[in-house]
Ligand SMILES: Nc1ncnc2c1ncn2[C@@H]1O[C@H](COP(=O)(O)OP(=O)(O)OP(=O)(O)O)[C@@H](O)[C@H]1O
């Protein structure tokens with residue numbers, strides 16, 4: 290025992306014990322979150338890597354990454370268990386039957402079990418998701434930045450503007466399925482199209498006197514419907530973040546520019562927006578993950594369960610590109626998960642798709658981060 | 671009263687031309703003896719929303735002279751200064767409820783006046799130097815580019831002339847394409863002055879241009895003000911009595927939004943008529 294007592298001698302009491310306890314509680318909570326994250330990512334990574342990579346050259350499962358999904362046929366033939374994709378299975382069967390016929394043998398029985406989408410790859414889904422992300426982010430950024438400029442630079446604070454801000458905040462809390470149904474109602478069924486004849490069997494909204502040119506026939510389940518639906522979903526995030534970024538540009542830049550005889554718009558374009566852009570991009574990166582990952586907004590507006598043609602194949606007219614549905618990674622995971630029976634074959638596809646999805650989001654986010662950093666370097670302040 | 675020297679045309683509002691500068695050939699250049707009135711502020715009441723910031727200000731500012739605004743903090747010096755190039759328009763709820771400001775006889779709050787055009791003629795240097803995060807060259811040419819000037823030779827020429835005018839040329843001529851933010855505080859402020867004179871205004875408003883500078887940088891800016899008044903009409907807000915005494919020809923003392931006294935600088939500092947002015951310049955309050 291140390292006999293020397295001074296005013297700062299450590300004492301054991303309740304508040305010290307409590308201090309230690311709370312510290313450990315907070316620490317444990319953090320570790321728990323971390324552990325969950327590790328478990329989820331680790332699980333997808335380990336199991337997904339089995340689908341995406343191969344042990345032999347070229348080490349990547351090119352079929353999975355570059356082909357469309359097919360049904361998988363599993364059967365036992367002459368004592369060996371075989372797993373073949375749809376096309377291979379048909380070819381194999383035809384060849385065997387022809388061989389048996391030529392040899393005068395009885396027609397062979399296959400008794401194959403089939404599993405939908407468990408063979409082939411997910412290339413159309415990758416393409417679809419990339420298209421959906423790029424298009425919807427472009428729309429959301431343009432609309433969001435314009436709205437933020439209006440709110441932050443032009444609008445005078447008043448009851449109306451406060452109402453607008455409140456609405457934007459509320460919009461951020463709307464569940465994504467509601468956005469999906471909204472998009473279905475507005476874009477898929479209602480939106481106007483140029484030069485498309487209305488269906489005489491159905492009632493269409495008519496905008497007199499433009500009804501000869503514009504018909505409210507809807508955009509159908511299409512890329513463009515998905516773009517707008519997803520864009521509306523992330524708009525609140527983008528608007529709020531863009532406003533923050535605009536606010537952080539010093540007043541001096543604006544005043545200095547205006548005092549030199551620049552108009553407000555010239556000031557914003559040359560001396561405010563460039564400096565706000567890195568901040569706007571930073572926050573948009575979060576939007577990318579959301580847009581790429583949501584299933585509910587696209588399941589009624591843009592996603593097809595299966596589509597054989599790639600988006601650029603077989604277009605009659607270039608505008609048809611926008612009015613076609615696409616496959617998408619999150620929707621594919623959902624579709625495969627809802628097939629019965631579930632087994633090792635479907636699980637393989639799901640893990641592989643999830644892995645590719647995470648990888649893709651990471652790549653898109655990384656690209657935006659690099660772009661952001663370049664802009665930041667260019668417009669340093 | 672000496673008004674703007676344009677022939678017989680009456681310079682009151684009536685035939686107000688849309689641009690403010692009318693370079694009259696043969697107009698008397700800054701004759702050291704007589705100064706003509708350039709800016710005329712009459713009966714000005716200014717409000718921030720419901721709060722009145724300026725009360726019945728009457729002031730005539732001379733052309734090609736330096737006028738200093740002094741007074742304790744919050745007395746409305748900046749407010750008046752920002753009225754002169756309509757920077758207050760940018761603040762919601764501001765209004766001139768009474769009175770007028772005329773530059774060369776033209777009411778600058780008149781319906782036919784474009785504040786953008788006005789600000790090209792009435793430049794401003796701010797308290798906190800605000801170079802744009804662009805190169806020195808781009809800082810200087812910003813105003814001209816906005817006006818649509820594209821000619822490289824013209825821009826080069828203006829950059830050199832403005833930087834020389836702001837006594838900065840020798841210090842930065844080898845780094846014109848480096849960021850303006852890399853300069854020292856005093857250099858930054860002179861860069862802002864150079865940027866202002868690049869668009870060739872008639873009037874330069876300076877709101878405490880030296881308050882963030884050390885004594886040596888301050889001396890340089892003061893020297894510069896001396897040189898600039900040959901070409902420009904300068905109005906400077908300052909908290910430093912010495913600075914007002916050193917650079918200005920006339921001084922206006924404000925207190926609580928009112929103009930208390932306006933006279934030659936020497937009179938204000940040596941022989942003020944008003945006891946409040948006397949108390950302020952001798953450092954007894956403020
Ligand atoms: N944007 C504003 N909104 C409302 N009131 C303001 C605003 N700017 C200034 N004021 C008020 O107007 C009065 C004059 O302010 P001003 O900035 O002109 O003072 P100043 O003389 O420049 O002071 P300082 O020497 O501290 O810069 C002050 O009472 C101030 O509170």
Ligand SMILES: [Mg+2]
Pocket residue numbers: 747748749877
């Ligand atoms: Mg001030």
